[in-house]
Structure formats: C-alpha cells, structure tokens
Amino acid sequence: MRVAVPVFPGSNCDHDALHASGVVMGWDTHPVWHQETRLPEGTDLVFIPGGFSYGDYLRCGAIAALSPIMGDIKRHAENGGLVFGVCNGFQILCEANLLPGALLRNESLRFIHQQVHIRVERADLPFTSAMKAGQVMQVPIAHAEGNFTLDASELLDLEARGGVAFRYCDATGQVGEAQTPNGAANGIAGIVNLRGNVLGMMPHPERAVEPEMGGVDGLGIFRSLARRAQCPVSK
Template identity: 80%
Template structure:
C-alpha cells in the first residue's frame, strides 16, 4: 500500500498523516513536495493534509490547488485513484474542483478545536467499507473555515446522489443544528465525488489512530482503506 502526502508551504498536519499512515498503519508513505510534478510510481492513495497552505491567501486552498503536484493528483483521481483530503486538504480539493462546494468561515467566527461525533452516511466507499451505515465515531476537528456551503440546487443534487459521507451528530447519532459545530449546511462533515474515489472531510481521522496519543475513533477510515487495498 503506497501513500503520497503532498506538502505545501504552510501544511502542518503532514506529519500527522505520515505518522498515521506510515508509523501506525505501516504503509509505505512518501512525503511529496508541492513543486514535484509527479506522484511516486504506484501511488494508491493521495492524502492531502491539513494546515494553512500558502497562508490561506486569497481563499483557503485556492493557491495550493494550482501547485504543480496538483495536476498529477487530478490525473490520479481521474484514473480512479483514491484521494483523501482532510481539513485544509478538503478545502484544496474543493478549490481544485475535485469536489463540489466551498468551506466558509465558521458561523461562530471562531477557530474551533473539539472532539466531535460523526455519523457514517455511506458505508460502501473505499474510505468507509469497514464501518456500518449509521455508525457513530469520534474524531477531533480544528478549523476556522469548515462551514460547508453549496448552491441550494447543488446541495439537493449532492444529497440525492449520496454524496454525503459523514455528518456531524450527537454521541447517540442524532442529527440536528445543535450538533453542527461550524454551521455546515445539512451538518455535512465529509463528502465524496460522484465516482466515490475522492473524499474530503473537515475532521481529522489521522489524529485519532494511535492509542498512545488518545482515542482511536479515526481508525475506521484507515481500516476501510486497508480493506479497499486488499481487494484492489
């Protein structure tokens, strides 16, 4: 299993991604500088990490979406390769038009770091196949711009095609505005593209995989990926 982690100036969750995939999961995980034009040979998963790429200039993720390596990430995605974008990585994938929508400033205006609960909406994806639909898991969030927004008509389309992978919920799995930390439309925490091979999410599963560091609610995503690779 080979994972590429593109690193931009201002990425700061790259080491979390490298630790989770490389040290904890034991996958062949390779950091890739943003100026590179090719992903490593036989890359199976591209993990676009969180942070503040290019200082969030213009819009979060807008400049990173233009980085040389992103052309090859798009090629990888277009050929069916898996792409996971977390936090700023999600913002970058939206700006690169690999995913629909945009992440606006949190409704509260504040940077929020907290443990949140997510409900699995799609359990048939390479990112969720080891989980069950309706399952609730706990992962941390840490962002100021996580307020997922889409044109109303596109939001209806996204929901209708099952584009929502994860939704914020209560510990018991209840959905509702009270459980949405950032104002995201329909409580959306993570979405997938039409083909189901590109997933973006604001919460950080890679920060919840190592029992030495705390809870391991994020493991479901990585166990799913392991299964997907075993069956590829």
C-alpha cells in the same frame, strides 16, 4: 499500499498524516513536495493533509490548488485512484474542483478545536467499507473555515446522489443544527465525489488512531482503505 502525502508551504498536519499512514498502518508512505510534477510511481492513495497552505491567502486552499503536483493528483483521481483530503486538504479539493462546494468561515467566526462526533452516512466507499452506515465516530476538529456551503440546487443534488459521507452528530448519532459545530449546510462533515474515489472531510481521523491520542475511532477509515488495498478494485 503506496501513499503520497503532498506537502505545501504552510501544511502543518503532514506529519500526522505520515505517522498515521506510515507508522500506525505501516504503509509505504512518501511526502511529496508541492513543486513536484509527478506522484511516486504506483501511488494508490493521495492523502492531502491539513494546515494553512500558503497562509490561507486569497481563500483557504485556493493557491495550493494551483500547485504543480495538483496536475498529477487530478490525473490520479481521473484514473480512479484514491484521494483523501482532511481539513485544509478538503478545502484544497474543493478549490481544485475535485469536490463540489466551498468551506466558509465558521458561523461563530471562531477557530474551533474540539472532539466531535460524526455519523457514517455511506459504508460502501473505499474510505468507509470497514464501518457501518449510521456508526458514530469520535474525532477531533481544528478549523476556522469548515462551514460547508453549496447553492441550494447543488446541495439537493449532492444529497440525492448520496454524496455526503459524514455528518456531525451527537454521541447517539442524532444530527441537526445543534450538533453541527461550524454551521455547515445539513451538518455535512465530509463529502465524496460521484465516482466515490475522492473524499474530503473537515475532522481529523488521522489524529484518532492511537489510544495516546485520546481515541482510535479514526482507524475505521484507515482499516477501510487497508481492505481496499488487499482486494484492489479495478482502477
């Protein structure tokens, strides 16, 4: 499994991504500076890390979405390659039009950092195949702009096509407004594109991959990706 972790000025979760992918999973993992125009040859997965790319200027992820490396990331996605964006990475994928919607300021206006529960809504994705639909994961969130929004008709479309990969819930898997920490529409924590190869989520599974981190539930996603790497689906 060859993984590229694009690094933008202001990325600050790139080392979390590199650690989870390179050290915990033992994958061939390469940081890629945003000024590069090509991903490493043979990249299977692009893991866009969290942070505050370009200081969140204009809108979160808006400037990073224009970076030179994004052209090759879009090509990679168009060719069926895997793209995984966490937190600011999710915001960048939305701004780059690789995923629908936008992440607004949290309803409470506060930066929220806490452990949350999310429910796996789709277990048939390369990112979730080692888990079960309805499974509850405990993972941390740390963001000020995670309030997912989409206009009403597009939201209906997203739900109808099964575009929601993860939803905020309580420990028993119950979803609802009270279980949604940031005001996100329909409690959405993560979404996937139509083809199922581009996933963005606000929670940080890469920060829940070793017992020392307080939990290992994030491994479900990485084990799913590992399974995909062992039996690659046609690109």
